[in-house]
């Protein structure tokens with residue numbers, strides 16, 4: 410009976426105390442029109458390595474979401490459905506459309522767009538973007554000034570299928586990301602709008618970041634936040650996450666009380682190490698999968714703990730550790746076993762890390778979903794007793810993110 414109560418309480422409390430507890434609910438985004446917006450000329454700005462084939466990408470993504478359902482029984486939420494539900498609030502919709510038009514300087518068209526497109530179409534515009542010539546078909550006497558017909562009135566969000574990054578769930582609540590790269594900034598606005606307004610979630614949001622009153626919060630992205638244990642979280646100081654953001658998130662987490670320790674891990678600022686979860690993932694209470702080159706090159710680490718809360722003011726302590734990432738993990742994970750991508754074989758581990766070999770998605774303890782192309786890593790995982798379920802990855806991997814990057818777990822069994 411007690412267990413049932415606890416289950417009911419924890420099912421959707423939007424806190425996670427592990428990276429591997431049996432999955433119960435996850436948020437994903439089935440890629441759509443936004444992928445067809447990529448060209449050889451804009452792909453760098455939009456953070457893609459190549460121009461994927463949408464039809465095949467969708468088939469691969471469907472294989473992934475179906476595998477999650479079949480193998481774990483978890484509920485898979487689709488971002489598009491949640492988004493449409495919250496956009497029925499016209500004020501909210503107008504605000505998002507207006508913000509999205511800022512870059513093209515066409516904010517004066519926001520009302521027209523909201524009036525002439527259905528709510529579902531507006532959701533499609535906020536994710537897939539809108540070109541000036543498309544808008545002209547709806548609004549024939551449109552004044553777009555000097556802007557060319559083939560320019561974007563609203564830019565697309567092709568990275569939206571990397572649902573891990575626009576927010577992060579921790580033992581203490583939600584970190585809403587402040588995305589570093591301009592090409593991804595709207596993603597965080599969409600997720601925050603959903604979670605703060607959707608009737609299924611809004612009452613369970615405990616916001617850790619951004620801190621109230623910060624208009625332009627320093628950048629932090631969900632892929633840099635990893636739960637190490639019930640009491641500890643690691644945050645990457647990376648190409649995407651700023652040390653000020655780590656400080657503020659650490660302070661809020663420590664003040665909230667569920668988390669006792671927050672580790673800051675400096676990563677080399679390189680594209681292939683863009684987030685902490687590109688160099689390691691946690692697969693069980695004592696097993697991590699890592700990219701050895703990163704483990705060996707990370708030495709700048711710090712530990713935040715709570716000093717005191719006095720007169721409502723929170724004071725935290727920062728201790729510079731300068732320990733390797735493995736040492737940091739050993740502090741938190743007793744009897745740690747470290748498995749290297751491609752079993753450490755230098756001929757393959759660099760290749761497989763590039764296609765996110767270290768970035769597997771745990772659907773339960775020692776049960777992971779991995780890209781089929783990372784054959785040497787998958788073999789090493791199986792030899793370690795891990796159940797490895799493979800998904801096709803020719804197109805999905807062109808965005809440079811792996812199975813963990815593509816998922817936002819919302820509920821896991823407590824471990």
Ligand SMILES: NC(=O)NCCC[C@H](N)C(=O)O
Pocket residue numbers: 455456457568571573574593631632633683684686687808809810811813814
């Ligand atoms: N957590 C992750 O590592 N996510 C992968 C994000 C890939 C995306 N193309 C990006 O560059 O932001």
